[in-house]
Amino acid sequence: MKKYFILLLVMLSAGLILQGQGTDQLVNTCVMNAGPNCKYLKDFRIQLSKAPAAGELRYKTQMSLWKNTKYKFSMCTADDSKGELILTVKNDANQVVLSSFDPKTGKTYKSVDLVCNRSGIYQLNYDFKDGQQGSGVGVISMVK
């Protein structure tokens, strides 16, 4: 019984250490793969269950974007996700500025560059394609 207890302690400790390493590793990989001229600004760590019905992108956040700056939005999806991470960016007038998913062609882009000419606070909406379950990371970098 004692050896099981020790084993339990060891496994719990290992579990706590491993906890979150998957996401952190994905963040690191996503940041480093953004490109040689990219400087990291921010990341958003997204984990969603399957949506009950198709609708708006569910993970909503915001950030300021500045004129005369080129931004790169990179989306990295964890291997065990059912759908690919997608992003839509809207301006403060709720107009879509960019989307990483083209519904006409069905194509999903892993990264999108934005040449920003209007300073303001933008809404970033993330989800997994077709409202699927998944986890992933959205990284925003500046392109020099």
Add this chain to the structure above:
Amino acid sequence: MKGRSFLILLVFAFVCFSCRNSSNNNSQFVFPEADSVPVGEAEKLSTEAIEEIAKNISSPVEIANLLQSLAVPFSPDYLASSIDANRQTTLFEKAFTLGILGADLGYLNMYEKTGSSIDILSSIRKLAEGIRVGQFFDFETIKRLSLNKSNLDSLLFLSIDSYTQIDKYLRENDRGQLSALMIIGVWIEGQYLATQVMTEYPDPVLRDRIGEQKIILNDLIMLADPYCSRDTEFGVLCKDLQDIKEKYRDIRITYTLGEPVSREVDGALVVEQTETSVVEMTDEQLAGIIDITKNIRNKLIANN
């Protein structure tokens, strides 16, 4: 049989703990919260609202990047090098100075003056430990990356991420006033950097960036607002922010409309905005902003 059941329980517990999301990684840290904000006070602005506001404040790395793109040479004169971390006694001073030095670190890193950043890193570590968030600042790794200059990307990521973790932890542990101070410190130093460069190397792009800060100024004031009556130090800071806001009052930001243009370049999507923002700011208004920024920033770090 008893042993087998226990083994199943053990495996189940392992699986449960291993698969949890990392967002709560630091929830196990519990400190005695003598410096926490009473619940009623913190409730004035929800945690989510504060988090959203915090995200809107531009990174000092963006200002440094802009200065680099304008071919502005590096100058150590812009840095708050007179700051002595040992002389910061109150939590207010420690958190605010942590913000100031965070902006300076971003400036040094972007200009790859990483060897010169060791003193600032040491101060940051002392200040972070002073407000009991030292565990989020991986000093040794950042120092190593700074000294060997081998991986600027990792250095930038780790530096910014440390500040993000500190900010998040403070907010989640009812110490939002320290998070607010840190963010305001970062902004004031970034603004100081931009306005000081503007006096030496006037440029229309930099001028616009200074004027555009009006967009986030209200957010900054909202961030400080729940704590303005907390103590004298906060009261003075809130008044300073109001004074800056007053200088921005008549600056206008207008927009020209246009649809974004998308194109594929080597398989990647590139979107260019055709709508633009235009800043209308007189030379007198700009001079007023430069003056007030310098006065407030220097006053706030004067006790060093």
